[in-house]
Each structure stands twice: as structure tokens, then as C-alpha cells.
Amino acid sequence: xxxxxxxxxxxxxxxxxxxxxxxxQVCMGQAVDLKLSWGDGQASWEAPGGWRGLLxxxxxxxCVVAGQLRLRPLKxxxxxxxxxxxxxxxxxxxxxxxMSPWAVLPLDxxxxxxxxxxxxxxxxxxxxxxxxxFSPLLTLLRxxxxxxxxxxxxxxxxxxxTLQDLGQLYGVSYSHFRRLCRQALGSGAKAGLxxxxxxxxxxxxxxxxxxxxxxxxxxxxxxxxxxxxxIRRRIGASPRELSNIIRLASK
Numbered sequence: 012x013x014x015x016x017x018x019x020x021x022x023x024x025x026x027x028x029x030x031x032x033x034x035x036q037v038c039m040g041q042a043v044d045l046k047l048s049w050g051d052g053q054a055s056w057e058a059p060g061g062w063r064g065l066l067x068x069x070x071x072x073x074c075v076v077a078g079q080l081r082l083r084p085l086k087x088x089x090x091x092x093x094x095x096x097x098x099x100x101x102x103x104x105x106x107x108x109x110m111s112p113w114a115v116l117p118l119d120x121x122x123x124x125x126x127x128x129x130x131x132x133x134x135x136x137x138x139x140x141x142x143x144x145f146s147p148l149l150t151l152l153r154x155x156x157x158x159x160x161x162x163x164x165x166x167x168x169x170x171x172x173t174l175q176d177l178g179q180l181y182g183v184s185y186s187h188f189r190r191l192c193r194q195a196l197g198s199g200a201k202a203g204l205x206x207x208x209x210x211x212x213x214x215x216x217x218x219x220x221x222x223x224x225x226x227x228x229x230x231x232x233x234x235x236x237x238x239x240x241x242i243r244r245r246i247g248a249s250p251r252e253l254s255n256i257i258r259l260a261s262k
Contacts, residue, residue, distance in 0.1 A: 012085065012125055018079065020075065027069070030087060033084055034082065043062070048072045070112065093135070094158060095165065105153075156191070160191055163181060
């Protein structure tokens, strides 16, 4: 979830060429003063000793004027992927909201962002509560290529195209498309698409409106037996068995 930690002392400079999120911890007993420069603009930001939070950056230079701080960059792809799923489910439309070169998001001491599950829980909780200082993080993630790639894959997954076809639709070479997918998903594109297909098909089975054959063909399986054997191989139970278990549990 987090990359390696750095300690920045007075005079330290960092150039941030693309979107980045830093988890910052200002050292106790001394305030920190940062100078931020971008294009034709600049700003200063100060925080007291012990301050903890996220610094959201995009194409900007950072210089430590005073104080010391520890930073650990977050892996944007994890949160971009999560937001893409939420936005796709809610039918969120793209907007032309401009993104500031920088923003800060304070954190309380209970936020354990170095653990992936805890970070995802924190993110979803913030998304539902929608505090005003959380919106810059959403804007940054919605400007990230991984976010749009995941939404592209989700929208296209129902058509059962090959990876070569998807790469052409996305406008890049097959090899580059695979690299982008691995970066955005954290795994190969084929594995991710198969997982989504399996999840969609099992939801249809649980809803019970179609036969196994109809569900299998709808989601690109060769036959109902192929569908059943694939689900059993990956989960350890047949689609019908899983459906019965879920229905019994819901009573």
C-alpha cells in the first residue's frame, strides 16, 4: 500500500512529475515549512510538529524550507481501482473539474493507511461521509490513468473481447496495454476480467431468473458444464451449490 519511507530535512528538494500522494508525518517538537512551485505559480505550506496527513501533488516541485518530516508515497492504483468500481456502479459521469497542483488532507491517529484493508475501509468511509477536505483526493484519482483504464475494462468486460481487441479500442499496442493493466489492477488483465466475469455470472445464478445454460452463454462460457467446472475449480463448489448456500444464509 505504501512505498519506502524517506526523511526530508531542510534544503531537501523533490520534483513530482505526475500525480502522487504522500503520507506525511511531521517530526514532533518542530514545525515544517514547505515551498511548492509549479508552472507559473508557487505557494507555502506550514504544519505544526506531530501533524499527520496526506499531501496531494501533481506536476510540482517541493522544497523543505524548515523542519523535518517523514514521507511515504501511497500506491495510487489501489485507491484509483476502488474509486473506479464505486463510480462505475453509481454511473458517475466525467466532469471538467480542474485539479489543483496540491492539496492537504489531515488524518487522525487511528488511520492505518499502511495496511491495504484498513486503507480501503478508511477510503470508503470517507467517501460515504463526504467531508469537504476529501474532495481533492477524489479529483486527483479521477484524473489518474489507472482510474479510467479500470472503468474502461469494467464497461468492456460484458462484451468478452480479447485483450488484443481491448488494446486496439484503448488506442495502444497489445504489450503496452498489458503493462498498463497490470499496473492498474495489480495483476494480469486476463485474470482480472475472468474474476469479474465469474462474479457477474454468480450474481445472475443467485438471482435465479435464468437457467445455468443461459447464464453461461450470457457471460461467454462455452456451455453450462464449462461454467460449472470453472466455478468449482476456482471456488470449490458448483454454481448451484453456492446459490443454495447463499439462499439458506439469507433466510
